[in-house]
Amino acid sequence: MFTKLWLSCFLGFLLLNGSSSKNDGNFQCSSDEPKTVLNIGVIADSSSRAGREHIIAIQMAVEDYIFTSCHKVELLLVDSPENSAQTTATSLDLISNKEVKAMFTTLTMEEVSLIFELNKTSTNIPIISLSLASLVPPPQPPNQPPRPPFIQMSNDIAHEMQCIAATIGNFHWRRVTVIYEDKNGFPTNMAVLNILSNSLGDVYSKIENHLAFSLLDPEPLIEQKLMNLSINSNRVFVLVQSSKELATLIFEKAKKLKMMTDGYAWIVGGEIANLVDSLYSSTFNNLQGLIGCKIYFEETEDSFKKFRTKFRRNYMSKFPEDEGQGDPSIFALRAYDAYWAIATALDEIMLKGNPNGIIKEWPKKVLRSKIEGLSGVL
Structure with a gap:
């Protein structure tokens, strides 16, 4: 018998697909308004079940979220095995050569700190950790230099x-x-x-x-x-x-x-x-x-049922080798919710007409978000 036990958790996961590819965020903008384009890097492992769920869920979130501000998000998707050294190298490449404004990886706080040491300009780029479960850094000691903009979205x-x-x-x-x-x-x-x-x-x-x-x-x-x-x-x-x-x-x-x-x-x-x-x-x-020990989430809500139906269809279409095994887990729900939290914070900043301050404000807004998502209140 499989026992369900409640686990306290943080926000969630966000991973994406691909042999290096692009995906555009939806946006509303009149034809005569200039569009602000923001590159966001995402590193994912499509060889794992969790990674495949992240791929489908985040693609669904990109399709479903409609930006109210006049800008455009391009997701730079890189398929990479869950390997610390390789993920670090890929992250540095996205920062140095692709000029991403934010990035999702599976790195730890220590590994992100190494990236900031190797590339000083990266200290202006919020990095969101999407690992399945992580060691949470201790509270910031008083009178210490502020930590880099690192957001851990995992239990x-x-x-x-x-x-x-x-x-x-x-x-x-x-x-x-x-x-x-x-x-x-x-x-x-x-x-x-x-x-x-x-x-x-x-x-x-x-x-x-x-x-x-x-x-x-x-x-x-x-x-x-x-x-x-x-x-x-x-x-x-x-x-x-x-x-x-x-x-x-x-x-x-x-x-x-x-x-x-x-x-x-x-x-x-x-x-x-x-x-x-x-x-x-x-x-x-x-x-x-x-x-x-399994994290509980509500499966009876209409919003979840609609999500599950669409998720199954998309998952089985993209990964037919897993046919019949398309139910979403907490990892898929968190991936979907995490994108909405990040996109909402981005939208609010851009509506204020302050694109230059986006990097400083974005991490704080994500952490303060109170979105009620599929996986719970973020």
Whole structure:
């Protein structure tokens, strides 16, 4: 049985599609008025389920939002795997060569700070992080230089770890093994493990062992790693920070090794739990008995039902290989809402006739936005 648990969260996700392409925002403008063109960079990973949902949702948002100010937005869409070094390099290219006025990536605060160090002009460009779950920077210390215009639009990984720890405490499990995908770099992985360890301490449990997996691992190696874990007396496994693609492979092998039977317990983080409705029935069967922390959103509203119908149609048209698996997750809803929040803030600034001050005002307006979107109040 799959357990739904409430997770506190921030704003959402925004990713887009493409082998470097352009998409125009809708606008209203008389023929004799000059149009202000703003380039906005978006870096997305279209090889992942979450990335594909972001692509469809943001394209829908661009179609649906009608600007009242006389300007034009061009989205520069770059398809890039979720890799820290590559995303950083791509971000620098968009800033230096494409002159973007804002950018959406999956970078962390530390990585964005590196970009600002390498390109001083980028400090005038708001960068919005669209990672699935992130380490939230601590509050700005007093009397310190202001941080760069960085907006994190994702749920706090600490909330997710607290949710997992609460589940473990509810079952009185005292030792767990943590599995994670090695894709975000050693420091990030260790930081997440530390947060989980501290949360487990609050429920009198602890991490006994942790092991990294990768999509680059040959399948026999993945099986061997799981077999090594199966001989331990501790059979409570927590899969955190894993793509749906790797998780699907891990659970396929785990079921083959009879590690999904009585005597084993598996808990997954939000990257998997929030996408469970998109899985094929054969894959879903491998997850029977899984426990997960899933972010709740209202599915009965008419606005959501209309969105879901259009989303399914668009998703299946663009990604026919996923036919029958077109339901949107929280990631799609957040992507749609995030674009509306950003476009609304942009529209208000442009209506004031202050395009030169847009960069300074834009991040503040986005953070102050009170839009009631599909995923909740932003």
